[in-house]
Amino acid sequence: MSADKRKPVLVIGLGRFGSAVATTLERMGHEVLGADVSAELVQGHAEGLTQVVEADCTDFTCLQRLGAAEFESAVVGIGSDIEASVLTVLALTDLGVPNIWAKATNEKHGRILERTGAHHVVYPESxxxxxxxxxxxxxxxxxxxxxxxxxxxxxxxxxxxxxxxxxxxxxxxxxxxxxxxxxxxxxxxxxxxxxxxxxxxxxxxxxxxxxxxxxxxxxx
Incomplete structure (x- = not known):
């Protein structure tokens, strides 16, 4: 698939896992909207991603304003804050995003994410x-x-x-x-x-x- 046909991806959480996913997608020719609650992380990716915003993506209304419903794929890279991870997946599910990937810190976290609506759960540390x-x-x-x-x-x-x-x-x-x-x-x-x-x-x-x-x- 040529780069101009590669669809945009929403990446939420720009820690080590999320930033690795986002920057790799950019190199592959995807447009990436990166989002994080940390102004420092957002600033650090301002030059490397198509667009990056400081936002609380656990909030359904916030995701609506970001146009999350228009994305076919979203990656939730939030790991340390399990509540934020689950709420973000739930909000993306409620918006009807058809392809949700989420990072889990352990099997219990992963099962919750799956039941909340994540289509793919990854365990990078394990x-x-x-x-x-x-x-x-x-x-x-x-x-x-x-x-x-x-x-x-x-x-x-x-x-x-x-x-x-x-x-x-x-x-x-x-x-x-x-x-x-x-x-x-x-x-x-x-x-x-x-x-x-x-x-x-x-x-x-x-x-x-x-x-x-x-x-x-x-x-x-």
Whole structure:
């Protein structure tokens, strides 16, 4: 989608999470209306966002005046003030915003947000903690958790598969993971096929259930 067709997004709460969302959306070509009760945060984003306002978005009337009902997507990045977070989601729901994303600090907060009307709830601190824990495994270089206990990982090729073509190592049957591709230093990414040979120093991209990925990465 070209930048000029990317729809505006309302981002409420310009702390670390909200500001990261807002500035990334701007780089992607979206127009962003950022809002926060802090004059200091608003001033700090005055040059970086399409528009930024100091506003109490827990107030339905305030959101009406900001034109929140005209946005198809809104992100509520308020985390520390749970009451403000919930009231803001409720007001956006009452305005009929069809796509509401909200940050939650814990599962209880998340359940309240969902019942209040949030369509998507994210747990950035929890997710980052899990990600760091997994990446402490020296072979795991990157990891994406897709939910439902399924993920994709980038890792150094474990010893049991080095020197073998994929059809021989039979990763899917023996280890219950799928090798999606291989990256060698100085070469282009290789999409994996049965006769792809795994060499020392290769980096693999694999998919599968998280427990199997972790077990595969830990093999010597």
């Amino acid at each position: 997710r980052m903690g899990e990600r760091v824990a997994r990446l402490l495994n020296e072979r795991l270089m990157d990891f994406i958790d897709f939910g439902d206990n399924y993920g994709i990982a980038k890792l150094a090729a474990p010893a049991p598969v080095v020197g073998l073509p994929l059809m021989t190592s039979d990763c899917r049957k023996r280890f219950d993971v799928t090798v999606v591709g291989v990256k060698r230093e100085g070469e282009d990414f290789i999409h994996a096929v049965p006769d792809t040979l795994i060499l020392p120093g290769d980096v693999l991209v694999i998919s599968g259930h998280i427990e199997q990925i972790e077990a595969f990465a830990a093999m010597d």
